[in-house]
Amino acid sequence: MASPPSSKPRYVLPVEEAGRGLAICEIEVSAFDVVYVKSLVEASEGLANVFAESGGMITLAAPPDRADALMELARDVVSECEGARFVTKDSGE
Numbered sequence: 001m002a003s004p005p006s007s008k009p010r011y012v013l014p015v016e017e018a019g020r021g022l023a024i025c026e027i028e029v030s031a032f033d034v035v036y037v038k039s040l041v042e043a044s045e046g047l048a049n050v051f052a053e054s055g056g057m058i059t060l061a062a063p064p065d066r067a068d069a070l071m072e073l074a075r076d077v078v079s080e081c082e083g084a085r086f087v088t089k090d091s092g093e
Helices: 031-043 064-080
Strands: 023-028 049-052 057-062
Touching (some): 023 064, 031 057
16 A cells, blocks of 8 residues: 655655766755756756755755856856855855
């Protein structure tokens, strides 16, 4: 018998673990722009993976040799999407 679906989605790996060894870029866009960003990454032919858990917080993860292209795409997104910004992690974590 199948177990009842939980209200919170379960992921195989946390984003931090899934991105280990990859070039990572975190950006925040409006919730409405998340689909736009995902479509840009998809159109970039395998440049990166997109992780978006809630709202407009997006983590982009690419192979290390594609880090420059990833950052170029992220800079374009931040400049094109109103209110978008890069997210920096607190070094005290």
